[in-house]
Structure formats: C-alpha cells, structure tokens
Amino acid sequence: MNPKSALALSVAAMAVVIVVSNVLVSIPINSWLTWGTLTFPFAFLVTDLVNRYYGVKKARIVVYAGFAVGIAASLALAAAALDMTVVRIALASGTAFLISQLLDVSVFDKLRAKTWWVAPFVSSAISTVLDTFLFYALAFVGTGLAWQQWAVGDLGVKWLVAVVALIPYALFTGRKAQTA
Secondary structure, rough: OOOHHHHHHHHHHHHHHHHHHHHHOOEOOOOEEOOOHOOOOOOHHEEEEHHHOOHHHHHHHHHHHHHHHHHHHHHHHHHOOOOHHHHHHHHHHHHHHHHHHHHHHHHHHHOOOOOOOHHHHHHHHHHHHHHHHHHHHHHHHHOOOOHHHHHHHHHHHHHHHHHHHHHHHHHHHHHOOOOO
16 A cells, blocks of 8 residues: 555544444443443554554654544534533543653654554553543543542553554564564
C-alpha cells in the first residue's frame, strides 16, 4: 500500500475508534466500566502502527486528524442531543485524547529501537494513565457520578488491551514473540 493510502486508512481507522468510543462511553457495562472502555484503547494501536511504519511526523498527523474528526463528530452529536453533559464529555475526550496520544507518539519514538513489544506496550501503558485521569476528571468532576470508580476500571481495561493489542501489532508488523 502506498504511504498516502496508508495514511488515509489510518486516519479513517482513528476516526472510527474515536467516534464509536465517544458514543459508547455513555453506555455502562456495570458500575466499573462503560462500553467505550473496550474500544478506545485501539486508538493507541493505530498510532503505534503508524509510528512504527511511517515515523513520528505521520503519527502526529493521524493524532491531529483523529482529534479533529473526534471533536467535530462528538460536538455534532452533542448539539443534536442538546445536552451540555455530552458537550463536556466531548471536550474532555478531545483534550485527553490529544495530550495522551502526543505523549504516546513521543514515548514510542524514544523506545522504538528496543525489543519489538517494548515501544507499543510501554507507550500505551504510560499514555493511558494520563488519558484516563484527564478524561474522567474533566468530564465528570462535580457531577456526583462515580467517575473515580469508572476511571480505575477503565485504566485496568486499557492496560489489559495494551497487552492484547500486542497480538495485532505483531501481526501487522511481521514480528514474532521470540524475535528482538
């Protein structure tokens, strides 16, 4: 696949992850998790794959494009719902996404020469901490909702997905667990 097509596909994949996650974050699975918890961590996989194949510059383009699409779609949904809570969630999501994804890109780049799994795992593990606590604090502080509990559950799932995402990462990059 040529680099322009790959970049367009990556931006589309990021946009899908962001929009779907922003819709699903308002649907609880239980008192600890929402459905968006299961989909959002794949944004880190998209970023890490672009970073591995095309470098920091292209990864940042995908992050900025994902941010723009995510904010636009989320605000459009919020406007349609006429719900300020949805607007707050959209702005919290965009802020947390942008900051944590740019951190992910930088950490990945610093670790890219290590064993194949180190850069995607460590960058995702660190970035998801920032993403989780920024999002939940900005979206839900002062609402009376159990956001701290959701944040702990969310972070646990994100770390689990960071481990599981090593499988598609390895498949897409041609890595095997036993190689360096």
